[in-house]
Amino acid sequence: MSGISKRFGGVHALRNVDLTLEAGEVHCLVGENGSGKSTLIKIISGVQAPEPGGRISIAGQDYPHLNPVRSTHCGIQVIYQDLSLFPNLSVAENIAIGQHLGGLRTVDWTAMRTIALNAMAKVGAEFDPDTKVAELPIAGRQLVAICRALAADARLIIMDEPTASLTRHEVDALIALVSELKRAGICIVFVSHRLDEVLEIAERVTVLRDGAKVGTFAADTIDSRKLSHLMTGHAFDYDIQPYHVSAAPVVLEIKGLGRDGDYEDIDLTLRSGEILGLTGLLGSGRTELALSLFGMNPPDRGAILLDGKPVTLASNAEAIRQGIAYVPEDRLTLGLILDQSITSNLTLTVLERLAGRLGLISAGTRKDHVAQWVSRLGIKVSDPENPVKTLSGGNQQRVVLAKWMATNPRVLILDSPTVGVDISAKDGIYEVIRRLADAGVAVLLISDEIPEVLYHSHRVLVMRHGRLTLDVPASQTSEPALRQAVNA
Amino acid sequence: MPDSLKAALARFRRSHEFWLLAVILLLCAGLGVANAQFLTMQNLFDLLTSYAFVGILALGLLVVLIAGGIDISFTATASVAQYVALAFANAYGANWFTVFAIAMGTGLALGAINAQFIQKLRIPSIIVSVATLNIFYGLLIFVTGGKYIYSLPDWFATGIFWFEFDWGKTSSYGVNLQILVLGVSFLITWLLLNRTNIGRQVYAMGGNPDAAQRLGFHTFRLNMLVYCYMGVMAGAASLVQAQLAQSVAPTVLVGKELDVVAAVVLGGASLSGGVGTVLGTFLGLTLLAVLQNGLILLGVSSYWSQLFVGLVILISVSVTAWSQRERRARRVRA
Numbered sequence: 001m002s003g004i005s006k007r008f009g010g011v012h013a014l015r016n017v018d019l020t021l022e023a024g025e026v027h028c029l030v031g032e033n034g035s036g037k038s039t040l041i042k043i044i045s046g047v048q049a050p051e052p053g054g055r056i057s058i059a060g061q062d063y064p065h066l067n068p069v070r071s072t073h074c075g076i077q078v079i080y081q082d083l084s085l086f087p088n089l090s091v092a093e094n095i096a097i098g099q100h101l102g103g104l105r106t107v108d109w110t111a112m113r114t115i116a117l118n119a120m121a122k123v124g125a126e127f128d129p130d131t132k133v134a135e136l137p138i139a140g141r142q143l144v145a146i147c148r149a150l151a152a153d154a155r156l157i158i159m160d161e162p163t164a165s166l167t168r169h170e171v172d173a174l175i176a177l178v179s180e181l182k183r184a185g186i187c188i189v190f191v192s193h194r195l196d197e198v199l200e201i202a203e204r205v206t207v208l209r210d211g212a213k214v215g216t217f218a219a220d221t222i223d224s225r226k227l228s229h230l231m232t233g234h235a236f237d238y239d240i241q242p243y244h245v246s247a248a249p250v251v252l253e254i255k256g257l258g259r260d261g262d263y264e265d266i267d268l269t270l271r272s273g274e275i276l277g278l279t280g281l282l283g284s285g286r287t288e289l290a291l292s293l294f295g296m297n298p299p300d301r302g303a304i305l306l307d308g309k310p311v312t313l314a315s316n317a318e319a320i321r322q323g324i325a326y327v328p329e330d331r332l333t334l335g336l337i338l339d340q341s342i343t344s345n346l347t348l349t350v351l352e353r354l355a356g357r358l359g360l361i362s363a364g365t366r367k368d369h370v371a372q373w374v375s376r377l378g379i380k381v382s383d384p385e386n387p388v389k390t391l392s393g394g395n396q397q398r399v400v401l402a403k404w405m406a407t408n409p410r411v412l413i414l415d416s417p418t419v420g421v422d423i424s425a426k427d428g429i430y431e432v433i434r435r436l437a438d439a440g441v442a443v444l445l446i447s448d449e450i451p452e453v454l455y456h457s458h459r460v461l462v463m464r465h466g467r468l469t470l471d472v473p474a475s476q477t478s479e480p481a482l483r484q485a486v487n488a
Numbered sequence: 489m490p491d492s493l494k495a496a497l498a499r500f501r502r503s504h505e506f507w508l509l510a511v512i513l514l515l516c517a518g519l520g521v522a523n524a525q526f527l528t529m530q531n532l533f534d535l536l537t538s539y540a541f542v543g544i545l546a547l548g549l550l551v552v553l554i555a556g557g558i559d560i561s562f563t564a565t566a567s568v569a570q571y572v573a574l575a576f577a578n579a580y581g582a583n584w585f586t587v588f589a590i591a592m593g594t595g596l597a598l599g600a601i602n603a604q605f606i607q608k609l610r611i612p613s614i615i616v617s618v619a620t621l622n623i624f625y626g627l628l629i630f631v632t633g634g635k636y637i638y639s640l641p642d643w644f645a646t647g648i649f650w651f652e653f654d655w656g657k658t659s660s661y662g663v664n665l666q667i668l669v670l671g672v673s674f675l676i677t678w679l680l681l682n683r684t685n686i687g688r689q690v691y692a693m694g695g696n697p698d699a700a701q702r703l704g705f706h707t708f709r710l711n712m713l714v715y716c717y718m719g720v721m722a723g724a725a726s727l728v729q730a731q732l733a734q735s736v737a738p739t740v741l742v743g744k745e746l747d748v749v750a751a752v753v754l755g756g757a758s759l760s761g762g763v764g765t766v767l768g769t770f771l772g773l774t775l776l777a778v779l780q781n782g783l784i785l786l787g788v789s790s791y792w793s794q795l796f797v798g799l800v801i802l803i804s805v806s807v808t809a810w811s812q813r814e815r816r817a818r819r820v821r822a
Contacts, residue, residue: 047702068704084699086692088762097692100685101704107685128495 013039014050015212021156021187026178028190028198028219031208032231032422037191040208041158045078046071072098075155081164083145087134092116094133095147119147122184123177139170146177157181158189163197164419167282168448168487175201193422195224196451207231228423236427238455241275243473245458248272250308251442252293252411257302262288263466266302270411275433275443277453277474280463280486286446289463290413293444294326295319306410320349323410327400327417336400338389342381343370345388345399350406373402377432397425401432405441412436413444418452430456450482462486504756504808508771512778519782526785533661539777540666541729542744543770546751547677548721550769553752554681555714556694556761557613559602560749562722563741564624569594569719570726571632574736577641587644592723598624599719603712625742637736647731669728673721678766680717690714695762750797751776754804775800 014036021027031037042048043056046066050056056063058074066074085094096112116129125143133141142162149157163171178188178201192198198205199219207214207230214230228236252270257263263285270276280286291297293304295313303310306322313319316326336345347354347366354361354369370384377398381391388399397417404412414433418426433456437443447453453460454474462470462485470477470485500506520527545562552559573591576582582590598620605616652662663671681687693700693710701707730736755772757764779800783793 068702072704078702080702082698084696084702086695086699086762088695089688089692093688097703100688100692102685104684104686106683107688130492130495130499 013211014043017208017211017213019206019213019216021189023155023187024182024185025204026182026188026190026202028192028202028205029208030192030195030198030205030227030231032424034210035208035231036211037208038160039211041078041160041191044071044156044158045076072152075153076158077149077152077154077156078158079142079145079149079160079162081161083141085133085141085144085148088132090130090132091120091127091136091144092129094144095119095129095151097148098152115151116147119151122150123147123180138165139167139173142166142174143177146181150181154186156187156189158191160191161193162190163192163194169281171197194449195227195423198227199224209233231422232424234424236423238430238451240455240474241458242475243458245271245274248274251306253305253308254293255303255305257289257292257299257304259288259292259297259299259301262292262297263463266468268461268468268471270442270444272410272440272442273437274459275437275445275457277457277460278444278446278463279448279450279453279460279482282448284463285466286463287415290326290415290444290446293319293411293413294324320407323408324413325349325404325407325409325411326413326415327404328415336388336396336403339387342374342379342384342386342388342391342399343367346370346373346384346403346406349403369406373406377402377405378428395425397429398432401429405436409441411442411444413446415446416448417445418447418449450479450486454479454482464488505765505768505771507807508755508768508775508804512771512775515775515778515782519778519785523782523785526782529661531781531785533667535777535781536670537664537666537732539773540670541725541732542747542751542776543670543773544673544721544725544728545748546755546769546773547673547766548718548725549748549752550755550757550764550766551677551681551690552613552714552718553757553759554694554762554764555690555711556697557606557711557714558759559599559613559617559715559718560745561598561602561617561621561624562718562748563743563745564621564628565595565598565719565722566726566729567738567741568598568624568628569723570730570736570741571628571637571738573723573727574637574640574644574730577644578637578639582641583643587727588724591727592720595719595721595723595726596716597719599716599722600712602719603715606715607708607711621742621745628738632738634739636738638734640730640734640736644731645734665731666728669724673724674766674770681766686710686713691762693761697761747776750801754801756808 017036017040019040029037029040039048043050044066046068049065052064054064056066058076063070066076086097089097092113093116095116099112099115100107113129120126120129123143123146125140125147127136127140133144136144146157162174166174175197178190181188190198190201199222202219204216205219205222205227206216207227209231222230225236248271250269251272254266254268257266266289268276278286278289288297292299293313295316295318298314304313305311311322313322313324319326337348343366347361347369350369351361354365356362356365367384373379374381374384379391379395379398379402381395388396391399401417417429417433433443433445445453445457454477457474459471459473460477460482461468462482464486469488470482516527525531545566548562549559569591572594573582573587576590577587602613602616602620605611605620606613647665648663648668650663650668652660654660679687681690689700689705689710690713692703693705693707697707700710726741729741733740751773752764752769753759753772754775755764755768755770757768776797779796780793783796784790
């Protein structure tokens with residue numbers, strides 16, 4: 001495709017973008033939120049038409065624009081981040097759902113099953129085709145989505161953030177599958193925020209910034225630092241932080257903590273101003289441990305000490321009162337009330353403190369409180385009365401942070417704070433975390449991404465099968481060492 | 489093959505329908521012992537006949553619920569359809585085919601009005617159908633003054649009686665209009681939902697409307713079809729009811745919505761869309777009928793019957809929700 005532009009009102013979402021995709025190629029499309037990636041995908045899949053003047057050519061045939069039916073006929077399939085599956089239907093029916101398109105006719109269940117089994121054989125999927133998709137784990141659902149694309153005779157499969165909710169092992173399996181598809185002559189376009197993965201999987205990378213194409217690069221000629229520079233126009237260099245808080249007072253101490261089925265024998269100390277990174281595979285017990293510290297998953301054994309005094313955290317209200325704050329992994333479902341205003345969300349945790357006499361809260365107090373946090377964290381807000389869902393992902397994340405920081409926590413637990421956030425926004429969040437630690441807050445930073453814990457914590461813990469297997473200052477370890485400890 | 493059969497049986501044992509069936513069999517056994525009247529051929533045919541109206545409406549509602557919507561205006565639709573069809577038959581003469589065509593056509597038109605509002609203006613279907621329930625019913629009462637029609641055409645009042653046979657010495661049985669229409673409705677709805685691509689599109693749309701749109705399903709047409717189907721069923725049900733009652737009564741149908749909703753929800757359909765089966769609806773209807781009829785045969789006041797129906801719905805829905813949560817928890821732990 002060449003000369004592709006798209007305007008929404010006065011805004012140029014895409015300006016004169018050229019893109020060539022070859023059969024049997026793995027091509028990555030990267031760019032920050034708002035760089036035009038989604039618009040480009042929508043034009044390729046025919047959901048939106050480009051401005052006149054653009055040209056799309058598929059296998060020698062020219063089209064001024066596509067529509068969903070035509071693009072499907074041309075073998076273009078998009079696997080959206082939400083996978084667009086039907087949870088209430090069986091695996092087989094999901095894969096062969098294309099058979100249902102068109103006017104009234106009877107369903108050939110045997111043919112649908114055959115189509116599904118064929119596609120499943122291609123990717124080596126081994127589950128029962130009669131299972132309902134709702135009963136599959138995320139990785140299984142993703143296989144179903146890939147099977148559906150294959151069943152539709154895909155020659156070009158576009159995957160939007162396919163690894164966002166997968167564990168490392170599942171990502172490896174996906175990468176293996178992608179190379180398999182590539183050998184079958186299928187072109188795969190990967191859209192991802194995780195630059196390490198992009199470089200691991202892609203042959204060529206196309207970078208978009210502000211709706212324009214920065215360039216297409218062979219993956220072996222660039223590294224993730226250069227990529228992030230190309231995407232943002234800024235250089236982001238992170239250094240390992242020295243361990244300088246060994247003399248600070250211990251805020252949180254855990255001794256022999258255990259909970260049946262979740263974790264066992266956990267000992268750790270967390271000092272004022274310290275950022276403690278905690279990593280491990282999904283299911284290693286790290287989230288369960290964090291929830292226990294927040295009073296939502298009571299431990300069976302052991303002690304939790306705050307400022308040297310043992311505490312029992314029977315509820316999250318109790319934990320908040322003791323100065324512990326928790327920012328959950330899934331900010332969209334757990335951290336925010338999306339339909340309510342930014343103001344409501346920001347004041348939710350401090351209602352008691354803002355209340356005046358009679359327990360009523362004046363509009364002025366609320367406004368001041370909100371203005372203060374919006375400026376402190378640099379949240380980009382046009383009107384604080386707008387619903388939170390109108391904000392970008394990074395700004396939503398800052399609202400969650402502000403919401404908890406307003407409670408003046410002693411201990412702040414952050415569970416995967418940068419999932420689904422682009423590089424610039426990530427940088428903003430790291431900045432916030434550092435400032436919090438400098439102000440004396442003890443931070444427990446939980447993350448899947450090894451560079452994240454390595455470069456943004458003072459000390460790193462690794463959890464495996466419910467036990468802590470490594471506890472080192474960040475300055476005494478490295479990415480490969482941590483990776484080994486996590487996957488060992 | 490035995491393996492896949494085993495898997496299918498295992499799935500059925502976990503299903504809502506299996507538990508419903510077990511409860512119904514238990515109830516029937518208990519009621520059969522307590523009252524000799526209950527398990528008679530006579531009572532069975534009477535039950536089918538008197539619950540045909542609720543059953544036909546339940547099938548229409550099932551399709552709407554699977555598609556992810558809801559409609560409670562169907563009793564008003566049925567009242568209008570009944571009145572229009574039989575007033576026409578009285579004035580100009582008609583036969584079975586024409587009354588059914590008029591009643592179902594009226595239902596279809598009113599269903600299309602619902603669908604237009606829900607789709608074009610994107611108003612939640614519950615609100616649209618509460619509004620249209622009142623509008624359809626209000627207009628009917630305004631135009632007719634709420635007057636009953638007692639004199640129906642002879643052929644209509646006589647009804648039909650097919651496949652007559654004798655059982656014992658006392659009475660003869662056969663397929664009457666109610667049982668015929670109920671049976672045909674079940675068959676057509678089952679075929680639509682399980683044997684046509686359109687029915688499967690309805691399931692898919694109810695399960696994930698965004699994905700359905702992305703795949704190129706015509707969601708507008710599907711919704712139109714669903715609400716029109718509900719209207720057509722309401723039209724058919726209205727004649728079945730008028731034939732049984734031997735009159736057209738504009739004011740007695742509205743208020744029966746909740747029996748219909750109860751039957752469908754008891755049958756395992758979910759208000760959030762995508763879930764529900766014809767078998768489940770049949771069992772839900774059976775449970776409702778057995779419960780209400782059984783309580784009457786036991787001499788319990790009809791006020792209690794309402795309470796029991798409420799309790800059974802609450803228990804059934806809670807058990808389903810609880811077992812789903814258990815299964816999910818087990819999966820997470822595994």
